[in-house]
Amino acid sequence: MTESPILSARGLAKSFGGVQALHGIDFEVGVGEIRCLAGENGSGKSTFVKIISGVNTADHGTITIAGEEMTSMNPREASAAGIQVIYQDLSLFGHLSVAENIAINRMMHDGSRFVNRTTMREIAQQQLTRVGVDLPLDAPVSSLSVANKQIVAICRALSMDARILFMDEPTTALTGREVQRLLSIIIDLKDRGLSTVFISHKLDEVFEVADSITIFRDGAKVGDFAASDLDELSLSRHMTGRDVTYNRYVREQTDDAPILEVAGLSRKGNYENVDFSIRPGDIVGLTGLLGSGRTELALSLFGLNKPDSGTIAMRGKQVDVSAPWVAMKHGIALLPEDRLSQGLFPAQSVAVNASATMLDRIVNKIGMLSRPLEKALADTIVRELQVNNRDTSTPVIHLSGGNQQKVAIGKWIKRNPSIFILDSPTVGIDIGSKSEIYEQIHRLAESGMGVLFISDEPEEIVANCNRVVVMHAGAVDARFTEDDVAAAGFKEQLIHAISAPRHGGDVVIADATAIDAESQSKGLNNDA
């Protein structure tokens, strides 16, 4: 880099109540550079971004933007200097229109008192044109897909004349094609001089477009790397400070009578004619792009999404899984995709969450819930699953993602289900906890449980599954037997099967469009 950097931070340090969150960080971004900021949860990434964006103030160190040293900085000044942060939750207003969401920031900063609809639409259209996306200006943002919401957030940042765009985990909720569109927009903006910093802890598409990668660990910078110099292994090593290799799972059970058999299962618009079976000790990988119907299928197996036709059999007996409690009666458990909104009671304690599936086992003689029994049960779960926080009275929301997930898994395993469906069990979880969760899953399978492991990540499937089903557009597109999985080059085959399905064509799945129409007809955001 010969040009002087657009952003340069020197020796940034910050402590919160005696805990050093950042130790003398140096960080530079050049004009038109795409940089990745990688690190585990708690490595200091978010503190760093908060300081750069003026939300927090550093104890030591300097920040220079376009050659000008910023002495004090609040969010407004950071924004005026060209720093824009797009948080993972996007910070949009669901009830306001696309145009309003894009333009509100600009108009606020211009000090407008009145809403000039023409100006507002002009600002919005100008930014949309700039990123080359066409969105309905008057539609409420809540009716858009996540990918389009992200576009709105980007446009809002651009409308503020952003020079450096920070994006926190921008691709987690996107499908493969949407990720490609997002990245092509970013590359296009890069050519016009915009610098982007991606914050991520996953080696994925984002890394492919990055010019360089900065890794944080425990509040300090490990180093700056060229994207091409890193592979998964070295990235994990830098992020965790140790070699993380996942043990591959090999099934050793000899009982081949299937626990669960699914035959010809169909639900219109979701999935079609799905067959597979799970034997004791199987960890069956279920994968495919978002929208392939895998989550819909999982919900059907747990009684939350009634199939139209086909059969589900448990130990050779056909069952009608009409509701979650029926599924539980048959020994089926589900770890849902979104642990905070579907898998846990976030504001409740670890004890309450861990015992939630087993209330019948923590009652005393006269049928009242017993706190000591609840605590004892929770204590065993916390110990077994190696939850770091041993205090079971802590609200779950205060735990890290990895520990939350351990509690979510733990609440099922004491019921000893015969089939455990895990939907994306390691999303947003750091590498250390990941390997602990994998080991736990392996132990469950070794004890004879059948596991259905749904995941986006080929690495994860390879490490954990002894058989794999790949779905595309609602149908089973490819299968891998135990021999296939054990063969060399399986991972490449799997990646190929996921990204290049044999049955081409568009995914026809009930997506946001159903609600689109609904909320648009509400039309709450225009006038009166």
Place this chain on the structure above:
Amino acid sequence: MMRNVTTRVLNRKMTPMEKFLLAIMAIYIVIVASQSPKFFSLETAFDLARNGSGAMILALGCLIVLISGGLDVSFTAIAIVGGYSSVLLSRALGVDNLLFIVAGAVIIGALLGSINAVIIHFFQLSTLIATLGTASVFHGAMVILLGSKTFTRADVPQSMLDFGAFSIFTIKEENSQYGLTIFFPIVIAVGVLTWFLLYRTMIGRSVFAVGSDPESASRIGINILRTRLFVYMYVGALSGLMGIIYFSGLAYINPAALVGTELGVIAAVVIGGAKLTGGEGTILGTVLGVVLWQLFQNTLVHLGLSSSFNDLFFGAVLVFMLGFIYLRQRQANKRALVFTSN
């Protein structure tokens, strides 16, 4: 055809709630008109305008609070405190001037509203709890400091009596005459002002933004305190205005009146489509909700039914209509595999 008209006038489609309300209203009017020929007349409409004016003003204020994500139950207390204090002040100073009395009530109302906003903001209290408390404090303080003497017609300031009796035009018939109250254009003006503030000013858009997601709102630099001050001072000011309209219309000043009726107003706004979760609500919906409420309240006599039926009908409409609409939304969510509570 109707869709074209509404789309043009409103610049948007009607919400399902608004359509339902219009349909229920139309059915009700047809039924009552067929039972009682006297019902379908200008006189009924004028009566309705007179009796419903106060409720409509309170409802418009309540709408803004709901959109901002709050729930205010102190507005009836503020209406009484603002109106009563202003009347006492005018009597004490001997200034029998309507503008003075209205200005007094509006200013006192806005001040009390600002107290609500400050308490909510700095103590981070739930708006319902804060206003539940301040409603009692405001009203109690007024009774202790100013007393609770009622004023009959002879003691009501003349300017208020004139105001309450003033019609912008009257229609004479053989043995009766009736007119459209001056309250009506005032209500229209308040409606237009509220619309303008909500949809055409940045502070109004901030109210929607704060109601949608306060965290995101503060991230883009919206001043939450300023927005809350605007919301609660505006509803306070409207309440003060309503207090004077209420006393003038009755020509009787009773400081124990009105308090306790706030839930009816909130119900009318909610039936119009405003959500307690914030960020959503429309002026047309609110207007329709209040009109339906007032229709039941004032015209059930034409069917020979007592006013108890008003509560019954209105409550039934509220429960069934909201239940139906939320059910439909939940089904749509379920189809899209969204399993959330609302």
